[in-house]
Amino acid sequence: MMVATSTMESLLCSCLCVLVLLGCLISSTESKYIKYNTSSNIVPGKLNVHLVAHTHDDVGWLKTVDQYYVGSNNSIQGACVQNVLDSLVPALLADKNRRFIYVEQAFFQRWWREQSEAVQNIVKQLVNSGQLEFINGGMVMHDEATTHYIDMIDQTTLGHHFIKEEFGKTPRIGWQIDPFGHSAVQAYLLSAQVGFDSLFFARIDYQDRAKRKDEKSLEVVWQASKSLGSSQQIFSGAFPKNYEPPANFYYEVNDDSPIVQDDVNLFDYNVPERVNEFVAAAISQANITRTNHIMWTMGTDFKYQYAHTWFRQLDKFIHYVNQDGRVHALYSTPSIYTDAKHAANEAWPIKTEDYFPYADVENGYWTGYFTSRPAIKGYVRFSSGYYLAARQLEYFKGKSGLGPKTDSLADALAIAQHHDAVSGTEKQHVANDYAKRLSIGYTEAEKVVAASLSYLTDAPKTGRQIKFQQCPLLNISYCPASETDFSNGKDLVVVVYNPLGWKREDVIRIPVVSEYVVVRDSSGKQIQSQLLPILDTFIGLRKYYTAAYLGVSSTVKPKYWLAFSATVPPLGFSTYYVSKAKQAATISDTYTPYKSRNQKDTIEVGPGNLKLIYSEKEAKLTEYINSKSKVKESIDQAYKYYSSYGDDGTQTSQPSGAYIFRPNGSSVPIKSDRKSPLTVFRGPIVHEVHQKISSWIYQVVLNFTKISLIQVGPIPTDDGVGKEIATEITTSVASSKTFYTDSNGRDFIERIRDYRKDWKLQVNQPVAGNYYPINLGIYLKDKSKELSILVDRSVGGSSIKDGQLELMVHRRLLVDDSRGVGEPLNETVCIHDKCAGLTVLGKYYFKIDPVGDGARWRRSFGQEIYSPFLLAFTESEGNWGDSHVTTFSGINPSYSLPDNIAVITLQDLGDGKVLLRLAHLYEVGEDKYLSAKATVELKKVFHNKQVIKISEMSLSANQERAEMERKRLAWKVKGSTQEPHISRGGPVDPQKLVVELAPMEIRTFIISFKH
């Protein structure tokens, strides 16, 4: 109350004071209305300063996406996107020259749904007049390091679809202003192939930026694909500093930049000073920019919450700067800017490959986030593969208006691609929110899958719903469906779905409670199976995590993994039955060397051509032998950690954190515990080598499928030191500093240790500065061999020595790295209020091939990692096969897609239409045979349907490809433009319906069927 009274008094006082003052002034001259000339024309021959009013609205970071939207939890960050969009409409209506761009569709769609028809109509007019322009247009501004290209395409498609449906517009500009480094796939695929005319971003290495400023090469023509070259190049601009206005030009309500005070009747009139400052800043930027067009990004994170404060100042700047006449200021957008750049007819420097890794200062390498939050990264990748399969099954059944859909998983996955989501750079409560959304989406998609399988297996089409269960927690050996003793006399029916376009065989492992089990195939024939003990370490993990996340304390304790081999047709399923047996199934032989009397020097493991040789004494892998490919290579596989640089108390302290990887000195080996060396399990299906590396690292090497399953955590930090855990494989391959990492799971890019192609690198961080993002794999080679590692999620990796590859698999840190998140990356899992450091369970896969043969494995097997078998379980009393479909293929049963093609989208759009995306998996020259053009016969893919129309679309399916290519701007480049012939698939004949794909091509179609 006291406060209110005194405020009132002071208000009264100031009103009176102003009145007195005004009274004096009125007698001389009066303040009056000024009409600002805000014309947005370009003036030739002058330096044009393009003022781009924008807001950068993170779809979750310090607050959750919903909190940012409604403006709650403001003690963390005063941010409310609703305010931005609400205040924008009247601000734009106030002057038709004002312009604004909006980017994040996840927010815009929330807002749009809440508007009246009247407001929606006004906004449509603003969009049509160009005052409001959607750019980028995906649901989020996706990360570029830790995202998979299929997820990037899906989230962009969702956003672009909405913009097309509601506004009939196709975004023209890529706007990746905040992601921490920029990928080749973003440039040639997610920009050029969605029809963008340019791509803008802010974060590139500080050394690179300095050189580009000197050479006026911040703006380039980016040819990011070796295979597609200039056909998919894009005009790209890195901003001179960041995505904010020049210093002193910030105009949010509480910002302290000097406003333009142009009323001569009031004190502090400052138009000349402000105009001078504007002109000086413009000229300084012009000095590092080609052509007489520069862009000012007028806004930053969550700005324009009261849009008028910005526009009022921008109106004045345009008016007075243009009156002054030295430079020309205008309301602009990145589209107008791009057109002006294009019209200048300049030849631009060429940029190839990518902008990774990113460092903003000497010791600030943003390579930690490649691994940050490995569990979320794993969950996103798992959900992504599941979503692709679920949409296929949704299509095979036919999408119904009612009932569960895959849409909420699509939404959750889209939001998870944001550059503070899958990147691992959000606060903990926000990470939890992303996981919750994925879980809700998964649960609904699971129902879609169950309903589709019920429909597809129901042979007489009784319409009866078969209850299918799935086991998303199979990774922690939790699968209630299979944990039965069969005492009810029922069979366990396992339907195995294969989302790939080719037939495939893989080993399935499910937990069982008894050894008295038998496995039969679709035809009812008994097949070979093998039991592997589930060891205490995994039982402990299962117990802790089911209690923490499900609140379940299961009394059932599975004893074995039941392993059997499944063969499944393309885009189809096979059925397997597990039932009670009188005799025990084959239990694996166990060999524990230290318990054996006559110790051997070496142990050979592996049932097939591939043998791994272990040293008994040292309890470690020493040799890799493939009798088929004649590869014999000495190999060492180990774990180590980097002590994280902490807070050294200095002003310039740069600790390791969610974004930054800064090791304190060289790595420390994590020694295998000599008391418990390796244990080998052998059987007819798999051989496994178990190793407890330390009390918190456990590893299982599966020789048969070349897997290394690892469990890392809780990482001990009781010594007060954060740790970043890496696994490494060392061979004698003479890789001469060179290795290769993928771009978003697609093209491989050559990396050279301590070297950058674009500038002479000053090496400050010999480890962190050589880390790159990995989504598919990493490899190195010499004249005879190549060593490849593939991953099951996004991780950071490098080759720190010749012949060696390493992956950072987990990080636990105690200090924040001062890049905004404001929390140490210290993930824990709690039961009630008892918490332990997060344990991460994951897989990686390694293989050594004769040089030239590795690509086949990396590409085909890589696709199998992305799209694992989908398992669904039910019980059956009688003979299931008598009354159900037991094998199914969604395509012509005699057909299979070529080995180099994957179906990356098969989605029912309703109304008898599907969205189909086909991807060639190989680059030019990558494989002797598979880098060739390939064809897909759509008549066989859609064998039971009649195609009445096929339209080839842009990548995000918002316009016809021909129309997109007709509109796209062509750019001139500096220097030699000679390049090898670029191969592209030809047009699709609507009668023959054969799609041709050249290396690295992705082709998108909307196909209509006869009802």
Ligand SMILES: [Zn+2]
């Ligand atoms: Zn951001």
